[in-house]
Amino acid sequence: MSSDLLDALTALEKQKGISRDVLVEAIEAALVTAYKRNFNQAQNVRVDLNLDKGTMKVYSRKDVVDEVEDDRLEISLEDARRINPAYELEDIVEEEVTPRDFGRIAAQTAKQVVTQRVREAERGLIYEEYVDREDDIVNGIVERLDARNLYVGLGKVEAVLPAGEQISTETYQPHDRIKVYITKVERTSRGPQVFVSRTHPGLLRRLFEVEVPEIYEGIVEIKSIAREAGDRSKISVHTNNEEVDPVGSCVGARGARVQSISNELNGEKIDIVEWSEDPVIFVANALSPSKVIDVQVNEEDRSTTVVVPDYQLSLAIGKRGQNARLAAKLTGWKIDIKSETDARELGIYPRAFDETQVEAEGQLDEELALNDPYFVEDEASTEFEEETIDLYSDDED
Structure with missing residues (x-):
């Protein structure tokens, strides 16, 4: 023996x-x-x-x-x-x-x-x-589903994808291959328990790091992410290298890079805007593809009043307020959007941005917004109610 x-x-x-x-x-x-x-x-x-x-x-x-x-x-x-x-x-x-x-x-x-x-x-x-891989993405295979959770095989361990972390527009079948984001790893009496997500903003960040070499190498930095998983997301990017276009690097030739990420997320629309430490410029950029006439900032309560052309009010707001809501989450500033007509009636006299500055800061005109592969216009209409709308809250119409 x-x-x-x-x-x-x-x-x-x-x-x-x-x-x-x-x-x-x-x-x-x-x-x-x-x-x-x-x-x-x-x-x-x-x-x-x-x-x-x-x-x-x-x-x-x-x-x-x-x-x-x-x-x-x-x-x-x-x-x-x-x-x-x-x-x-x-x-x-x-x-x-x-x-x-x-x-x-x-x-x-x-x-x-x-x-x-x-x-x-x-x-x-x-x-x-796996505890060393928290906040990272992994490839997995859908193994089984129950009433609440989806179980994804990661090779040595079976990860749990809770219902709240699944993209509502996606359907999963056994043997499907998906990318998931590891949110937490716990040690239990039955072995390690791994929890993963498809809705976490970190998934979007990691996908860009994989797809965009400039981000992986630290040349371009992702400053913030606002995401409504399965529908639309916004990310802000920045670089200290004057020879590098941070937005263009993320978009790729003919939108190839961002399109690849969008496909991985089941067609989720992704807006890429340039970050700025100036809240006036940053908020204006964040509301793309809408053109912005003026941004007035209140530092005390971190709020802004944004003036847009009358015909672009619906575009700035977005369907069910999504565009403005995501812009507020992206920037961390409250955003109150007014049409140019309403602003003048209320005694707000907007100053128009210099067109050269607008272009330099990534502000796209309506034609570019409609044609650019990484900006998808909401179902906007030129008809709107003449009222002041506070869109910082998540309440939808």
């Missing part, structure tokens, strides 16, 4: 990375419990498992005392010195008590311990692998 066990432990050490010494200690501890249980013994014992010599012995351990109260645990100094004159008080006397048929029990116990430790080690390795 010792030779076979030695070979097995050596193989496990190479394949699973589990130290042989750790396994031997675990087996010895389990054999102590097995000895007490199977032979109805209550004394302290120690098991010595020597795989190199092929020996296994059980030793009772007794404390050397002046007066013995429990002879299963203690031995008098006089009796101890009959065994070895060198014993002193508080020493421990060991005596071999290996049962004749202990080998069968030992083999069974060793098998159970090794199996358990291998399982624990594998779980630990899987946990360590």
Whole structure:
């Protein structure tokens, strides 16, 4: 048994990375419990498992005392010195008590311990692998669905995609291949539990890092993301390299890069705008593809009043207020949109942006907005109610 066990432990050490010494200690501890249980013994014992010599012995351990109260645990100094004159008080006397048929029990116990430790080690390795991949994307295969969750196979572990993290416009079937974003990894009694998402803004960020080399290399930085998963998203980008166009880098030739990401997200529309530390410019950019005439900023409550041409009010608002709502989330500023006519009636006299500045800051005119592959115009109408609309809230009409 010792030779076979030695070979097995050596193989496990190479394949699973589990130290042989750790396994031997675990087996010895389990054999102590097995000895007490199977032979109805209550004394302290120690098991010595020597795989190199092929020996296994059980030793009772007794404390050397002046007066013995429990002879299963203690031995008098006089009796101890009959065994070895060198014993002193508080020493421990060991005596071999290996049962004749202990080998069968030992083999069974060793098998159970090794199996358990291998399982624990594998779980630990899987946990360590995936806990380091939190906030990253992985490829998975849809394995099964139930009433609440979708289960995605990641190879060594099955991840949970909760209903709230699924894109409402997507349908999933077993064996479908999808990209998911790891949001959390937990250690449980049944092994590591991995939770993933298809709606998290981090998924969009990681997809751009994969698709756009300038982002991966740090030349272009994603400053903020606002996402309504499955429908539309906005991202703001920035670079300190004057020779690099951050928006163009993300769009790619003929929109190839952003289109690839949109396809991965089941056709989700993605607006890419240039970030600016000036809230006037940033808010105007964020409302693309609508043209903006004026942005007035209130620093105290981080709010802005935006004036747009009358015929572009619906475009600025977006269907069910989506464009303005996403712009507010992207910038972190409240946005109150007014048509030019309403603004003048209320005593707000907008100053028109210089056309050169508008173009330089990424403001697209209506024709460009309709033709550009990464800007998709909402179903806008030139008809609108003449009223002031606060679109920072998420309430939809």
